Amino acid sequence: MKKHNFSAGPCVLPKSVMEQAAAAVLDFDEGLSLLEISHRSKPFVDVMENARSLALELLGLQGKGYKALFLQGGASTQFLMVALNLLEKRAGYLNTGTWADKAIKEAKIYDDIYEVGSSKSANYNYIPKGYDIPEDYDYFHCTSNNTIFGTQMKSFPKSPIPMVCDMSSDIFSRQLDFSQFDLIYAGAQKNMGPAGTTLVVVKEDILGKVSRKIPSMMDYKVHISKGSMFNTPPVFAVYVSMLTLQWLKDFGGIKAIEAENDKKASLIYSEIDLNPLFKGYSVKEDRSNMNATFTLENENLKETFEAMVKEAGINGLNGHRSVGGYRASMYNALSLDSVKALVEVMSELESKA
Numbered sequence: 434m435k436k437h438n439f440s441a442g443p444c445v446l447p448k449s450v451m452e453q454a455a456a457a458v459l460d461f462d463e464g465l466s467l468l469e470i471s472h473r474s475k476p477f478v479d480v481m482e483n484a485r486s487l488a489l490e491l492l493g494l495q496g497k498g499y500k501a502l503f504l505q506g507g508a509s510t511q512f513l514m515v516a517l518n519l520l521e522k523r524a525g526y527l528n529t530g531t532w533a534d535k536a537i538k539e540a541k542i543y544d545d546i547y548e549v550g551s552s553k554s555a556n557y558n559y560i561p562k563g564y565d566i567p568e569d570y571d572y573f574h575c576t577s578n579n580t581i582f583g584t585q586m587k588s589f590p591k592s593p594i595p596m597v598c599d600m601s602s603d604i605f606s607r608q609l610d611f612s613q614f615d616l617i618y619a620g621a622q623k624n625m626g627p628a629g630t631t632l633v634v635v636k637e638d639i640l641g642k643v644s645r646k647i648p649s650m651m652d653y654k655v656h657i658s659k660g661s662m663f664n665t666p667p668v669f670a671v672y673v674s675m676l677t678l679q680w681l682k683d684f685g686g687i688k689a690i691e692a693e694n695d696k697k698a699s700l701i702y703s704e705i706d707l708n709p710l711f712k713g714y715s716v717k718e719d720r721s722n723m724n725a726t727f728t729l730e731n732e733n734l735k736e737t738f739e740a741m742v743k744e745a746g747i748n749g750l751n752g753h754r755s756v757g758g759y760r761a762s763m764y765n766a767l768s769l770d771s772v773k774a775l776v777e778v779m780s781e782l783e784s785k786a
Contacts, residue, residue, distance in 0.1 A: 437771035440749030441580050441724065441762040442602070443622040450676040450766075457672060467672055472665050477672075481661055484675035488632055491678060491686060492611040502633040502653070502661045503671045508532065508601045511618040511631060512539035515574065515597055517651050519616070521643045525549040525570045525594075529586070530557045530579030531755065532599060540574075543645075549573070556755070557582040559716040568593040572615070572639075578603035580623065581753040583726030583760065584719045589613060595639050603723045604632070605681055606765055607691045615639045621674050624723070624764045629670030681765065690765050697763045697772045698722040704776045708783050710734065714756055728758030734786060741778045750775075 438445040454467075461467035462476045470477055485501040504510070512535060516524070522544060526537045528551035540546050547570070550561030557579060566573045572595040578585045580602045589596070595615035602623040611617065616635045622628035633653070640654050649655050649663065656663050661671075684690055702720060705713045705727045714726035729735055742750055752758040761775060 436746050436748040437774050438748050438767065439761045439763070439771070439775070441623075441753070441760060442620075443628050444624055444762070444764045445766045446626070446673070446677065447680045447766045450673060450680055453676050454669075454673045458669075467669060470668070472662060472668055477668060478660075478662075480668075480672050480675055481666065484671055484678060485661065487675065487678040487682060488634060491605060491681060492617075492634065494611055494634060497612055498636050498638060499634055500637055500657045502635070502656050503630045503666060503674065504633055504656060504661065505630060505667055507628075507631055508599055508618055508620040509535070509539075511599070511633065512536040513542075514633075514651050514653065515572075515616065515618070516540040516543045517645070517647050518640060518643065518653050519572050519595065519597070520544045521571050523547060523567075523570050525566055525573045527551075527561060527564070527573075527575040528553055529560055529576050529582075529584060531581050532579070532601070533574075533576040536574060536576070536599065552584075557584065558714055560584050560586055560719040564590075566590060566592050566594065570594050572597050575599070576601075578721050578723050580721075580724045580760075580762065581726075581755050583713075583715045583721045583724045583756075585721035585723065587719065595636075602764075603721070605678075605687055605690070606694055606723060608687050621670060626674030626677050627670050629667040630674060632674070677766075693769065694722050694763065694765065697767065697769055698725065700769070700772050700776055701725045701761055701763070704779050708779055710783050710786060711779060714752075714758065723763060725761040725763065726752060726756055726758065727761075728752075731786070734782060737785070738778070738782050741782060742775075745774055745778050747771075747775055747778065 457467040488501040489495045520543050525547050528548050550564035552559050552561050573592045574597045576599040597616045598614050600617050601620040604619040618633045621630045705711045711727050750759050752760040
């Protein structure tokens with residue numbers, strides 16, 4: 434039986450993407466495996482160019498001065514790269530979760546960082562609002578979705594300075610005016626592909642303005658000049674990301690997938706709110722469409738619930754240790770049927786209690 438995969442990452446992938454990737458591992462280019470071809474060969478150069486082009490197309494950023502890069506090191510490396518490339522004097526950060534907090538910690542190595550707002554004191558169960566972004570700062574950094582705590586920014590401020598966003602766990606999941614961001618980064622493993630590559634979409638005109646010397650591997654301009662192949666790229670991860678982006682385009686793009694994601698989120702949150710055995714973790718207005726976090730009110734039912742979850746073929750539901758309880762991650766490729774299966778188990782538990 435195929436598992437209902439609610440894992441927070443690496444993410445669930447479309448079946449067709451898995452099949453194409455598996456076939457390419459065996460034979461991608463006239464008897465050569467995807468894993469053994471030269472990254473400089475035309476077949477893979479075409480993959481890289483197509484992946485970068487699809488990313489800009491889906492985000493509506495083609496011809497608007499942006500470049501797409503597929504790099505290595507995960508979003509955690511971007512915590513450093515953003516600061517190295519953009520931070521001259523001071524930057525403002527919105528602290529909405531564990532990863533935002535880590536981004537702040539890394540940026541502080543290089544210069545002064547100011548938290549414009551934080552929900553840390555409430556264990557990040559909401560998104561701060563009503564904060565000011567100083568006009569004389571170098572950039573403003575935010576995290577669009579917080580996987581651990583199940584919160585999501587539903588709107589973004591009009592920033593008077595370049596806006597940087599970590600979209601690792603909700604990129605390509607909802608319609609936004611992506612041109613309001615000057616730099617977007619996202620680890621692929623949450624909503625785009627397997628672990629191993631990170632998408633960076635950057636507006637070229639914000640680069641080259643810091644006085645520090647930037648190591649080549651950490652310099653966005655170097656990676657742009659080399660077409661994301663300054664060093665050997667993560668071939669498999671980029672290829673699967675390309676397939677996933679093509680799958681999304683064929684599905685109808687971000688508009689179509691957002692409608693599906695809304696259905697999934699509405700279904701699970703309705704059950705959480707109506708079923709007295711469960712309680713949502715984050716405040717309702719900031720609930721994430723990607724990661725629903727909730728707890729079981731009666732701990733005596735924990736063993737029964739988890740046995741039922743396992744019997745239903747549901748995987749990856751345990752919450753992060755920072756929150757406890759459960760977390761249903763509903764990325765683009767997770768089907769509505771999987772959410773229905775979980776809701777049925779939750780409803781059945783109520784009938785047994």
